[in-house]
Amino acid sequence: MSKQAAARLSLDEVAFQDGAERRPLSDSIADVRRFMADNESWIIEGCYADIIEAILGNCEELIFLNPGVDVCIAHCRARPWEPEKFSSKEEQDDNLENLIEWVAAYESRADEYGLSRHREIYDAFPRKKRELNHPNEYASI
DSSP: OOOOOOEEEETHHHHEETTTEEOOHHHHHHHHHHHHHHOSSEEEEOSOHHHHHHHGGGOSEEEEEOOOHHHHHHHHHHOOOOTTTOSSHHHHHHTHHHHHHHHHTTTTOOSTTSHHHHHHHHHHOOSEEEEEOSGGGGGGO
């Protein structure tokens, strides 16, 4: 019997409404819980510590992708157009410098999007976990 591929959810899909405005946290968490209930096997990705923390009890494994700020900025510069987020490639490119500035502050940021909060969640997770520090390791996911 073949194993079913895991359904994937980007937390960007449930965290925001109308561009940059965050949805109520309870609504985002409810959408993630529905996604998990509707799929036997799933992968959820995103940097939203407040959402992740609320669903950790349902996770059998936590994978922390932590390649460093320079790699993340390079990925930002190389990313293809994301039509689910931007109406055009030009609109996305107009936002690139803001994104790079946001990513550059990852290690010093004290909010839910920062390294210190992600590290706290990862370190406290009691089940199987992996920290991947190089994109070459991502193939193991």
